[in-house]
Amino acid sequence: MGQIELTSVTKSFGDVQVIPPLDLTIEDGEFAVFVGPSGCGKSTLLRLIAGLEDTTSGTVAIDGEDVTQVSPSKRGLSMVFQTYALYPHMTVRKNIAFPMRMAGLSDDEQKKRIAAAAESLNLTDYLDRKPGQLSGGQRQRVAIGRAIVRDPKAFLFDEPLSNLDAALRVGMRLEITEMHERMKTTMIYVTHDQVEAMTMADKIVVLQAGVIEQVGSPIELYEAPKNLFVAGFIGSPKMNFIEGEEAAKHSAKTIGIRPEHIDVVESGGQWKGTVGVAEHLGSDTFFHVHGTGLAETLTVRAVGNVALKHGDKIELNPRAAEVHRFDQAELRIA
Amino acid sequence: MSDRRLPRLLQTPAVILLLIWMLIPLGMTLYFSFIRYVLNSLRRPEWTSPSLSNWRGFGNYEFVLNNKDFFFAIQNSLLIVCSILFATVILGVAIAVLINKAFAGRGIVRVLLISPFFVMPAVNAVLWINMILDPVLGLQGIAVAGINEFIDGMRAAPVVGGFFSLWPELEPISFRATQTSAWAVIIMVTWQWTPFAVLIFMTSLQSEDQQQKEAAILDGAGAWSQFRFLILPHLGRPIAIVVMIQAIFHLSLYAEIEIVSRGNGNKNLPYLIGEFANNNIGAASATGIFAVILANIVAIFLLRMIGKTLME
Ligand SMILES: Nc1ncnc2c1ncn2[C@@H]1O[C@H](COP(=O)(O)OP(=O)(O)OP(=O)(O)O)[C@@H](O)[C@H]1O
Ligand SMILES: [Mg+2]
Numbered sequence: 134m135g136q137i138e139l140t141s142v143t144k145s146f147g148d149v150q151v152i153p154p155l156d157l158t159i160e161d162g163e164f165a166v167f168v169g170p171s172g173c174g175k176s177t178l179l180r181l182i183a184g185l186e187d188t189t190s191g192t193v194a195i196d197g198e199d200v201t202q203v204s205p206s207k208r209g210l211s212m213v214f215q216t217y218a219l220y221p222h223m224t225v226r227k228n229i230a231f232p233m234r235m236a237g238l239s240d241d242e243q244k245k246r247i248a249a250a251a252e253s254l255n256l257t258d259y260l261d262r263k264p265g266q267l268s269g270g271q272r273q274r275v276a277i278g279r280a281i282v283r284d285p286k287a288f289l290f291d292e293p294l295s296n297l298d299a300a301l302r303v304g305m306r307l308e309i310t311e312m313h314e315r316m317k318t319t320m321i322y323v324t325h326d327q328v329e330a331m332t333m334a335d336k337i338v339v340l341q342a343g344v345i346e347q348v349g350s351p352i353e354l355y356e357a358p359k360n361l362f363v364a365g366f367i368g369s370p371k372m373n374f375i376e377g378e379e380a381a382k383h384s385a386k387t388i389g390i391r392p393e394h395i396d397v398v399e400s401g402g403q404w405k406g407t408v409g410v411a412e413h414l415g416s417d418t419f420f421h422v423h424g425t426g427l428a429e430t431l432t433v434r435a436v437g438n439v440a441l442k443h444g445d446k447i448e449l450n451p452r453a454a455e456v457h458r459f460d461q462a463e464l465r466i467a
Numbered sequence: 468m469s470d471r472r473l474p475r476l477l478q479t480p481a482v483i484l485l486l487i488w489m490l491i492p493l494g495m496t497l498y499f500s501f502i503r504y505v506l507n508s509l510r511r512p513e514w515t516s517p518s519l520s521n522w523r524g525f526g527n528y529e530f531v532l533n534n535k536d537f538f539f540a541i542q543n544s545l546l547i548v549c550s551i552l553f554a555t556v557i558l559g560v561a562i563a564v565l566i567n568k569a570f571a572g573r574g575i576v577r578v579l580l581i582s583p584f585f586v587m588p589a590v591n592a593v594l595w596i597n598m599i600l601d602p603v604l605g606l607q608g609i610a611v612a613g614i615n616e617f618i619d620g621m622r623a624a625p626v627v628g629g630f631f632s633l634w635p636e637l638e639p640i641s642f643r644a645t646q647t648s649a650w651a652v653i654i655m656v657t658w659q660w661t662p663f664a665v666l667i668f669m670t671s672l673q674s675e676d677q678q679q680k681e682a683a684i685l686d687g688a689g690a691w692s693q694f695r696f697l698i699l700p701h702l703g704r705p706i707a708i709v710v711m712i713q714a715i716f717h718l719s720l721y722a723e724i725e726i727v728s729r730g731n732g733n734k735n736l737p738y739l740i741g742e743f744a745n746n747n748i749g750a751a752s753a754t755g756i757f758a759v760i761l762a763n764i765v766a767i768f769l770l771r772m773i774g775k776t777l778m779e
Binding site: 183185205210212214216218219220221222223235236279283 | 676678679681682683684685686687688692696697700701703
């Protein structure tokens, strides 16, 4: 079990209110991802749930039980930190055993759980090393091992992969996703990374300045962003926004269209422009198009290799069905 | 290979200087310890200048070993050094942990805490022995007299009088006496050197990783476990540094011992060396060599002990 419910939670540091009243429910077994720009309060929200920060007002409940005043260790949650936060003087074995030792588990039980965790995280050969003798990826696995053995109601991850290089990040991402599939434990995951959010989440929570802009599955957020902020934040490269006459044609203040929903055509294109930068990735080609009179730059994604280069004329056709419309208040028009 | 020779060459002056710095005094001490050499002798004027013709072999060492104060001085040196180390490390850790938390007036408290360290040792000793520890005029004498007076007054009180009449009259302790003068030195040096320990430990605590602490809180570690498993191992190295530096300084305590009791009942090795050096340089040098050996034994022993208990 591990259903987490925040009810009108606020948090202020001194006079500054970082989290205005906020309601959020994360269901048991769900993989929830918090995304948002830097400083929007993702870590603060996670720490409120963990109990490392006190709420200024409002309640935090786990499995229906109010834990707002309960100490962090009694909430039954495990947290994995961005800097791993391993205990540098202890071996990997002792690091993983630490929460069990604090809980007073028997030696046999400790050994059994350490062996199981080490097995599933490929750490068996490193149990007698100190954290300083491990690579970044191994350290993060030890941190996860330490979180697993407590058998928590939920895991909290605060940008756990951001200190790893790109290749390792992909590997660890898969491992964590698999771990979730296997254990079915609630997980809350904070990240900056679009791809992590889209691939791992059951539910994405988009935050801006402490306010939840939208909650939904990755595909919901991609297909029907509630407002301009979410539309611009989810998806990579970013959605193109067009205002003025072209938007008025769709009876909207602003329209948005994703780069992958604009087709490059030989002739008879609705929009015409000049290629600024062409990025050839092999599988895709990204064009940054200038001089369309719609927006300063339009980003376009063409499948495969399209042999256009800097300075070439380009003709574009937006897919009408994929145009997102937004009103004066930046909200989506259904 | 020439790319290695240059750095070596550049290091040489420093190394040579260090060697001269250490080896010449040590060599001279060794030399003097094997010859008869006194400052003043009417009967044997040839002993008043150092010369190989006055060779005495291990005679000086024998003389020192047979001196009634020698083993007492070693024992006393160890007692003083170990007690001071023990007290300063424990007090230092406790105070550093306490003032590491943010509170109003922390800056002032820190400055006040550090200030004893800037008092000169001789002044420190004079202050303590005359103004604080003196059994009549010092704070101790005044406090003991005050308590006695209070108890005396309470004896006449109605209900609780019976209880107070059971109390004996308190005697102030004379810290210049043979049995207690070492403790006077230990108290005053501990007072002076605790700030040093606090300073080093405080600096080290500032570099503690906050996320480790939070991880430990989530792992269910209470205040004591956090101290035992995070803070203490983190302080292992600074404790070793404090112990080493203080051991070096306190093995050579002199001013405090001179001022408290002029060595009466409380000699350490340096004081004994000083006494010999009034005339007998040979014996003083031999004692000096013993002091070097003792310092090395203490250093090795301390390092081992700290290494084992704290670094896991
Ligand atoms: N202890 C604190 N005291 C005062 N302000 C704080 C404190 N902790 C965080 N803040 C402020 O709260 C806001 C949210 O911080 P938080 O760390 O939650 O952001 P974040 O979304 O995790 O950012 P990032 O993605 O960069 O990690 C920031 O404006 C920050 O300056
Ligand atoms: Mg953060």
